[in-house]
Amino acid sequence: MIKLVASDLDGTLLLNGAQTLPEELFPLIRKLKEKGILFVAASGRQYPNMRRLFEPVKDDMAFICENGAMAVRNEKILYQDCFESGLAREIAEAIYKTGDAEFSCATRDFYYIMPKTRHFLKLMTEVVKTESKVIESFDEITEPCMKLAVYEKDGVQEDTIRYWREQFGRRCTVVTSGFAWVDFIPFGTNKARGLEEYGKLLGIRPEECMAFGDEYNDIEMLKATPYGFAMRHSKPGVREAAGYTADRVEPLLEALIKADGNIEEVLKNVQ
Numbered sequence: 001m002i003k004l005v006a007s008d009l010d011g012t013l014l015l016n017g018a019q020t021l022p023e024e025l026f027p028l029i030r031k032l033k034e035k036g037i038l039f040v041a042a043s044g045r046q047y048p049n050m051r052r053l054f055e056p057v058k059d060d061m062a063f064i065c066e067n068g069a070m071a072v073r074n075e076k077i078l079y080q081d082c083f084e085s086g087l088a089r090e091i092a093e094a095i096y097k098t099g100d101a102e103f104s105c106a107t108r109d110f111y112y113i114m115p116k117t118r119h120f121l122k123l124m125t126e127v128v129k130t131e132s133k134v135i136e137s138f139d140e141i142t143e144p145c146m147k148l149a150v151y152e153k154d155g156v157q158e159d160t161i162r163y164w165r166e167q168f169g170r171r172c173t174v175v176t177s178g179f180a181w182v183d184f185i186p187f188g189t190n191k192a193r194g195l196e197e198y199g200k201l202l203g204i205r206p207e208e209c210m211a212f213g214d215e216y217n218d219i220e221m222l223k224a225t226p227y228g229f230a231m232r233h234s235k236p237g238v239r240e241a242a243g244y245t246a247d248r249v250e251p252l253l254e255a256l257i258k259a260d261g262n263i264e265e266v267l268k269n270v271q
Helices: 025-034 047-053 085-096 118-127 158-168 191-202 216-223 236-241 250-258 263-267
Strands: 004-007 038-042 062-065 070-073 076-080 102-106 111-113 132-134 147-151 173-176 181-185 209-213 228-231 244-246
Touching (some): 004 191, 025 038, 038 191, 062 191, 076 191, 085 102, 158 173, 158 181, 173 216, 191 209, 209 216, 209 250, 216 228, 228 236, 250 263
Parallel strands (some): 004 209, 038 062, 111 132, 228 244
Antiparallel strands (some): 070 076, 102 111, 147 181
16 A cells, blocks of 8 residues: 655656646645645755645645755654765855856755856746845855755756766765756765655655656655656656656546555556
């Protein structure tokens, strides 16, 4: 029986660049709760942004934020991972010095950003609608940093991720997070960490979890349960990490609710 469902956002629940969740998702989350199944949103996004996206059901679910660097339920932080301050600044400075690359530095409540372009400022504050603090000096980064990210407007290329892994891969995890982002997170930090911590807290075993994702930053989470679903449009490496594939999340949630959490019933209709 499934007791917890974790899902990525961008590319999984938020398809084709959407910045608002489908309305049909909210009643499904409420019905899952009625069945005793906890829905967990697991994303590289910040907590305030995720809470805003799930506003109608924010108190009926839980969150894994910043690619697993923080988990929050009922406004209580379950755990929080942070960089050593010197390394965080070194990564931020390296990104800022690299061509057109933009950076964000994630704290518990907001992002530090130093936009080079109006496009990036608008993306962060008006499109994605993050809580952001614009800085003019790296000395202004005083809050503990959970995650850093590099943004490439035209999309992350293989040589981009290779470059950043060569620069910092021995000191932290470097992973793609969607079309235009590369994330830097402390070793041991990933979405599976959040899944594990919720399991400990609530007495839920891996085989009682279901997970959905589409990117390389979802792989650990997809591997953490026998019932990991990669979106069909995912890269081959992501699909290989999951036991199953899916076109959309919502139909599988509907099936799980109808089956009262019986995953074997759900799998009968999964190709």
